[in-house]
Amino acid sequence: MARLFHVPLSPYCRKVRLSLAEKKIEVELVEERYWEQDPDFLRRNPAGKVPVLRLDGQIMSESAAICEYIEETRPEPALMPKTPEARFEVRRLVGWFDDKFHHEVTSKLLYERVNKKVTGQGYPDSKNVKQGAKAIKYHLDYMAWLLDHRRWLAGDQMTLADFAAAAHLSSLDYISDVDWNRSQVVKDWYAKIKSRPAFRSILADQVPGFRPPPHYADLDF
């Protein structure tokens, strides 16, 4: 069986979990305290990061590369469109969320509030938290602008771009940092993706010391 070394609230791990689940690939989840830099773990991944996936006899790291591999070896159901133009748009948006959104929002909110505590690095820096809380509004508005024109973020079908975005937003929703009242189209989009069977394991996540708000796992939030 496939095995994923992960931490529950990591958006990169969640994106891989969503891809695996959507394609019905069974996976054993193993929580990895990657910040302790265990030698066994570093042997599996010299980058020292999660996710690390064992699949098809290989040990794989880098979430974007993993998702492309899963897509190429298990093309159904498709999480990438067919034309180069549409595929470009998916990859652009995956980059948007995993680079820009992560830098401006996730690292400022989730890392300050959760990762610092879990890894023993002290208290949240309120300047960062304020910046993140401001930036997420701009990103939600950008998503709303996209979703005014499209059924899903990158076009008319659900793709890896939706999983990348939902991975970040679901992790932030766990700590009540998403204002779902800001945009109805974004809320509707999240309700659609949240109700997929692939999302169930993510809604069941529990992080000791951090209790999710009641709406976190509620499909009618």
Add this chain to the structure above:
Amino acid sequence: MARLFHVPLSPYCRKVRLSLAEKKIEVELVEERYWEQDPDFLRRNPAGKVPVLRLDGQIMSESAAICEYIEETRPEPALMPKTPEARFEVRRLVGWFDDKFHHEVTSKLLYERVNKKVTGQGYPDSKNVKQGAKAIKYHLDYMAWLLDHRRWLAGDQMTLADFAAAAHLSSLDYISDVDWNRSQVVKDWYAKIKSRPAFRSILADQVPGFRPPPHYADLDF
């Protein structure tokens, strides 16, 4: 003709320039002072970053997505291998350089020494510079370990992984931050890639206020 909005020492822009040149796609280079956040530029790319490429009537951002698009629409000469396993390894290494190497090395050396001055953000932070100078040794050793087993970084053919790595290293070489005596295999690899016609425009780059060392453009460095 294609048009690339770029800055000369950006590794992400250089990676795209190398891909375009290797595939003999003529491009007009336009320097973009992206940090001034010109409204015209932000209309082209709401992420506010370079590179931005105009190609096939589209405006494209995110260097990884751009390179995959070029590869899909101009498959020859191939910069990606054929099997999913080998393609995974290319993408893993592109991620390694564009994320980990960038975070640990490029942002600590190039950004401190050059970007801060160019964008009027003051002087290099010597703590960061020291960290970057230490981290690059570890990365050169990792490259040497890969190249002990392989002709090119991701396998037996030259790929986007080599371009990602060469893009970062060439930018750092411009400011004399690469110790080419650390590893003979890495130096040989760089000599091979540096002598390709696709590299010429990069070796001709000039940044006002920063003169490259004599070996920068020398093929027998």
